[in-house]
Amino acid sequence: MDDLEFTGERLTTSLEVAHGVIEHLHRYALAQKITIDKIVLDIASGEGYGSFLLSKTANKVYGVDIDENSINYAKAKYGKSENINFLVGSTDAIPLDDNSVDIVVSFETLEHHDKHDLMMQEIVRVLKKDGVLLLSSPEKSIYNERDPNNKFHVKELSIGDFEILLKKYFKEVTLFSQRFVIGSLIHLVDKKNMSKFNLFDGNYSQIKNELVEDSFYNKPYFNLAICTNSNRNDFSEIGFSFFNGVNVIKKEMNEYKFKCEKKYNEIVDSESFKIGNNIVKKINYCIKFWKK
CATH class of the missing domain: 1.20.5 (Single alpha-helices involved in coiled-coils or other helix-helix interfaces)
Incomplete structure (x- = not known):
């Protein structure tokens, strides 16, 4: 089937921009860790690839998007998966019953509208009492450097505004930063003992125990949060993590070479x-x- 048209903002599986692909896949990789055998809502599901990935571990996935064309495309491409249901709906009018889902996933959604409180109220409504929200949004203070004059972004949030919004609706809020990095990862073979993750940067004259921000790389362009109204505050499934982007980058380079x-x-x-x-x-x- 033909690819879903790229509007300039929504990620599609035909997109060849390495950093965008790697960042989105990394977020869904984290989501898979907490959605095993759960009922999941993927709000603003777009083309549907994320809902499809979540369906591999979840018991049931609802992919909801305001764009009917995207929903029809998702049904045609991923509809064979029996545990996915794609529905037309908006963040302030989610077409699901109260207390009906265990996990809500919302990646790159908040910034596309200004009804943030209504969105949070709807998410709290459809979540079960011990349900969990995992969401991300670009960091307002620096994202303009990466994507200036983005006509699709209505209201971006800083990390402070992001936290204030979420704490209005959830007792427990754990914040993360997401950076696109190129480097080397060394970790313990015994993953059970991986309790600390060190970041290093530098050169032949100096090593720093931190990432040095480049004009593009290593900046915390995205804020992530995992939220719940239960007493649980230990999300050991989501800590320090790394998504291997080598294959994505090699694919992009090969396609560029072929075009040249x-x-x-x-x-x-x-x-x-x-x-x-x-x-x-x-x-x-x-x-x-x-x-x-």
Whole structure:
């Protein structure tokens, strides 16, 4: 089937921008850790790939999006999965019953509207009493550096505003930052003993126990939070983590190389290039002749 049209904002599986792909997949990788055998709502599900990934571990997944075209596409592409149900709906009018889901996942949604309180009220309504919300949103103070004048963003939040909003509706709020990094990861073979995760940066003259921010890389462009109204505050499934983006980057590089080679061959095979090449050869011949 044809790919869902890329509007310039919503991630689709045809997108070739490495950092966006890796960041989104990493978030869904975390979501998979807490949605095993759960009833899940993926609000603003878009193309549906995230709901599909969650359905591999969850008991039931509802993918809800305001865009009917996206929902129809998701049904056609992922509808064979018996435990997914795609529905048209908005963040301030979720088409699910009260206390009906265990986990709500919402990635890159808040910034697309200004009805933040209504969205939180709806999420609390559909969540069970011990339910959990996992969501992300770009960091207002720096995201403009990465994506200036984004016409799709209505109201971005700083980490402080993000925390204030969530604590109005949830007793327990644990905050995270997400950074797109390129580097090396060393960890214990025995994952049960992986209690601390160190970040290092530097060069031959100095090593720092932190990440040094580049003009693009290593900045905390996204805020994440896991929230609940239960007494649980230990989310050991979500701590320090790393998503391997090597295959995504290699795929992007290979596709770029293919496009360059294709363009080069088109130029070489063009009639104008052949005419120009013949003219250059004749000029070079004349130059050699006159030099004699």
